[in-house]
Amino acid sequence: MHLAYPAVLAALLFCVGLYGVLARRNAILMLMSVELMLNAVNLNLVAFDVWLQERLHTGQALALFTIAVAAAEIGIGLAIVLLVYRTRGSSEIDRLRDLRETDTGPDAGAASGADGPEEQAGVQATTDSGRQTS
Amino acid sequence: MSTTTLAALVPLLPLLGAVAGLLTGRRAPGFAQPLAVLPTLVSAVLAVLVAVRQGGGEPLRAATELTPTGDDSLPIQLALDVDGFAALVAVLVGAVATCVQLYSTGYLRDDPRYASYASFVSLFTAAMLLVVYADDLIVLLVGWEVMGICSYFLVGHYWETRAARDASLKAFLVTKLGDVPFLLGILALATEAGTFRISGITSRLGSQLAEFELAHPTVIALLLLAGVAGKSAQFPLHTWLPDAMAGPTPVSALIHAATMVAAGVYFIARLLPVFAASAAAMVVLAVLAAVTIVGSGLSALAQDDVKRVLAYSTIGQLAYMAGALAVADRGAAVFHLLVHGAFKALLFLAAGVLIHAAGTNSLAAMSRMGGLSRIAPDAYWTMTVGLLALAAIPPFSGFFSKEAVLAAAEHAAFGAAAAGTTPAAGWIVLAAGMLGALLTAAYAARLWLLAFRGEGPPVPAEEHRREPAVMNVVLWVLALPSLALGLAYGVLPEWFGGGSLAPSLATSVLATGVALVGVLLTYGAWRQTTAHAAPRTPMGAVAAHPRGDAALSEAEAIATHEPAYGDIASAPDPADPSRLLLGPLHDTAAHGFRLDAAYAVLFVRPTRAAARLVRFIDREVVDTYVRGAGLGPRLLGSLVRRTQTGNTQTYLGALLVGSLVLAVAAVLVAAGTSGA
Numbered sequence A: 001m002h003l004a005y006p007a008v009l010a011a012l013l014f015c016v017g018l019y020g021v022l023a024r025r026n027a028i029l030m031l032m033s034v035e036l037m038l039n040a041v042n043l044n045l046v047a048f049d050v051w052l053q054e055r056l057h058t059g060q061a062l063a064l065f066t067i068a069v070a071a072a073e074i075g076i077g078l079a080i081v082l083l084v085y086r087t088r089g090s091s092e093i094d095r096l097r098d099l100r101e102t103d104t105g106p107d108a109g110a111a112s113g114a115d116g117p118e119e120q121a122g123v124q125a126t127t128d129s130g131r132q133t134s
Numbered sequence B: 001m002s003t004t005t006l007a008a009l010v011p012l013l014p015l016l017g018a019v020a021g022l023l024t025g026r027r028a029p030g031f032a033q034p035l036a037v038l039p040t041l042v043s044a045v046l047a048v049l050v051a052v053r054q055g056g057g058e059p060l061r062a063a064t065e066l067t068p069t070g071d072d073s074l075p076i077q078l079a080l081d082v083d084g085f086a087a088l089v090a091v092l093v094g095a096v097a098t099c100v101q102l103y104s105t106g107y108l109r110d111d112p113r114y115a116s117y118a119s120f121v122s123l124f125t126a127a128m129l130l131v132v133y134a135d136d137l138i139v140l141l142v143g144w145e146v147m148g149i150c151s152y153f154l155v156g157h158y159w160e161t162r163a164a165r166d167a168s169l170k171a172f173l174v175t176k177l178g179d180v181p182f183l184l185g186i187l188a189l190a191t192e193a194g195t196f197r198i199s200g201i202t203s204r205l206g207s208q209l210a211e212f213e214l215a216h217p218t219v220i221a222l223l224l225l226a227g228v229a230g231k232s233a234q235f236p237l238h239t240w241l242p243d244a245m246a247g248p249t250p251v252s253a254l255i256h257a258a259t260m261v262a263a264g265v266y267f268i269a270r271l272l273p274v275f276a277a278s279a280a281a282m283v284v285l286a287v288l289a290a291v292t293i294v295g296s297g298l299s300a301l302a303q304d305d306v307k308r309v310l311a312y313s314t315i316g317q318l319a320y321m322a323g324a325l326a327v328a329d330r331g332a333a334v335f336h337l338l339v340h341g342a343f344k345a346l347l348f349l350a351a352g353v354l355i356h357a358a359g360t361n362s363l364a365a366m367s368r369m370g371g372l373s374r375i376a377p378d379a380y381w382t383m384t385v386g387l388l389a390l391a392a393i394p395p396f397s398g399f400f401s402k403e404a405v406l407a408a409a410e411h412a413a414f415g416a417a418a419a420g421t422t423p424a425a426g427w428i429v430l431a432a433g434m435l436g437a438l439l440t441a442a443y444a445a446r447l448w449l450l451a452f453r454g455e456g457p458p459v460p461a462e463e464h465r466r467e468p469a470v471m472n473v474v475l476w477v478l479a480l481p482s483l484a485l486g487l488a489y490g491v492l493p494e495w496f497g498g499g500s501l502a503p504s505l506a507t508s509v510l511a512t513g514v515a516l517v518g519v520l521l522t523y524g525a526w527r528q529t530t531a532h533a534a535p536r537t538p539m540g541a542v543a544a545h546p547r548g549d550a551a552l553s554e555a556e557a558i559a560t561h562e563p564a565y566g567d568i569a570s571a572p573d574p575a576d577p578s579r580l581l582l583g584p585l586h587d588t589a590a591h592g593f594r595l596d597a598a599y600a601v602l603f604v605r606p607t608r609a610a611a612r613l614v615r616f617i618d619r620e621v622v623d624t625y626v627r628g629a630g631l632g633p634r635l636l637g638s639l640v641r642r643t644q645t646g647n648t649q650t651y652l653g654a655l656l657v658g659s660l661v662l663a664v665a666a667v668l669v670a671a672g673t674s675g676a
Helices: A004-023 A027-052 A058-088 A115-133 B003-024 B029-054 B084-107 B114-133 B137-155 B162-193 B198-206 B217-231 B240-246 B249-257 B261-270 B272-276 B279-302 B306-326 B330-358 B377-390 B397-413 B423-452 B469-490 B492-496 B505-532 B550-565 B577-590 B592-641 B648-675
Strands: B060-067 B076-082
Touching: A004 A027, A004 B648, A027 A058, B003 B029, B003 B060, B003 B076, B003 B084, B003 B114, B029 B084, B029 B114, B076 B084, B076 B114, B076 B137, B076 B198, B084 B114, B084 B249, B084 B261, B084 B330, B084 B469, B084 B492, B114 B137, B114 B249, B114 B261, B137 B162, B137 B217, B137 B240, B137 B249, B137 B261, B162 B198, B162 B217, B162 B240, B162 B550, B198 B272, B217 B261, B217 B272, B217 B279, B240 B249, B240 B306, B249 B261, B249 B306, B249 B330, B261 B272, B261 B306, B261 B330, B272 B279, B279 B306, B279 B423, B279 B577, B279 B592, B306 B330, B306 B397, B306 B423, B330 B377, B330 B397, B330 B469, B330 B492, B330 B550, B377 B397, B377 B423, B377 B469, B397 B423, B397 B469, B397 B505, B423 B505, B423 B577, B469 B492, B505 B577, B577 B592
Parallel strands: none
Antiparallel strands: B060 B076
């Protein structure tokens, strides 16, 4: 089989995944899109491994490695999404904007040093309330 | 043991005592007293033994190389040189230090910092003994500087009071001001003479065969003179000494009688050939001595604090010694040094008892108390002896030593003295000495009359806690040499290898007559003022705890003097005879002729202004650049921070665009390079 088929397939898969990551609002769908992108890469790895006829099969080994990492990643990711959903009643990614730069804080130009601790405090407050509700 | 070993042990024992005292003082306070008294006592006994064995004969010299310098022919040697001067001065130092240590056991009996205090006194003694015995200029300098730092610690013993803190800093800084030229002078002298050994320098200068001459004798002598003026409290560096009275009385006795201030005079006596090589330096020394004698006499007459009177008298008596050296008679100078050491230690220690008995250090307050002589009879009698010796009334010891100085000045004035002196220096010293004799007698009489002939409600004897016996015993021990040491004028020339020290008829009659005039004038003025100011208003500045420890009541007396009278030096007392005697000069003299104020204008204010300028430049100019450097990045940061929207997908989009741009750029670059 020519290399072009798996390569084009992988490129298509990657583009679909990229679109999903950039455009979907649902966090779970976003994670699924990430999986698509990872698997596109896996496909490339295996295809080039076969194409290059490599003796040590590093491509296949790396693909297995990526699958393991992807499994861990999706586990943690889903757990986070679950917690966020429980806390806020929604998992829409463009609503989760607590870490944005606000104009309501201390003057952004004059006292930049004071921003960091305050934002950290905000993060802590949300996780604390999350524990309470769960 | 050989005499050399004994001589080495003399400075070593107090040093070891000081180290042991400092190490164990906190953990084993019971050992503090024996560790303070015993090494000093043993070293005093050893000093006597060394003096007896040396006997005024050939100088005893021993040296071992301490450290090489860059120049092989100029090593620093741990050398000692015990001649007649060194042996006798060491005996004086040892004896006075022992008396002071014994007195302190009673005086500071309940003091929580007694252990460290006694250790510093021991260290002080060790440093002075090192200066006395040292033959090497650098080793001498070590002892000289150790004394400086010890005086800082000891004067600041009552550091809870502001006066003591300021005084200790002032003493340290003023003496250091003299020590910088002193160090330069030592280095210049050693470079020109080719050795650090004092005995080597003096023998080279003294020998007729070598025809060795210093290239710049005046410069060296003046540089050394600056250090001596600082240490021996001569004009214009004397201002630290009256303020140093804020320390405990035994420390004043130690600093003023035998150590520290005596070191400067002793140093010139040791290196007299160097100073004698420059007639200009000798005249400068004579002028400084004359100014100091007259100025300190006038200031002493106007002081209200007993100890400050004695402090100014110390300055004056040291100026007599400096005057004797200015006419190149070191025998007379060291004779006066020994006698003055004895009676000044006595006067200070007696003043300590007196202050405790009266509960105040103010003469104005004492003159309103009756029966002080009844309450403190030992202090009364011994202080009378000491004051008579100070006023140089025959046959007390001060008479003989002061007459030796005046006779030396007379010889120089009439051109009959040793080489290196000029008649001008002789006349200056002689005239100032006569005037000084008048003033000395006047302030001694004033002190005695105000302290012991006061009228007023007597202090009830039972209210006052008696001094420990040891304090009174020490007074009588010191009264003995104050009475009789003057008679040694027949023996001392053998030790000093110099001319006769016997008083000459003309100067003795004149000086004694002048002194009697001073006493009578003061007495007359005192009768006059006491009669006029008959309804005496009581004066304040009395210690709050008259039954407490002696040191406690002294610290309180020092602390309350300024709040009570508005001034540390004088009191607004109309019954003071010095007001009648000095007239309009009184206020100026009480403040040391405003020399402190002049120094404040000349040095302190410009320094402060310079400090403010530097602060302004640092805060307003340098920091502006630093703040400006921070401002740019901060503005940029606040701009960039606005892109932080909190939307993950925006970030990812930006990431994608960025990586695409980078990839395209990389491809274009690769295409461009391969195409070219």
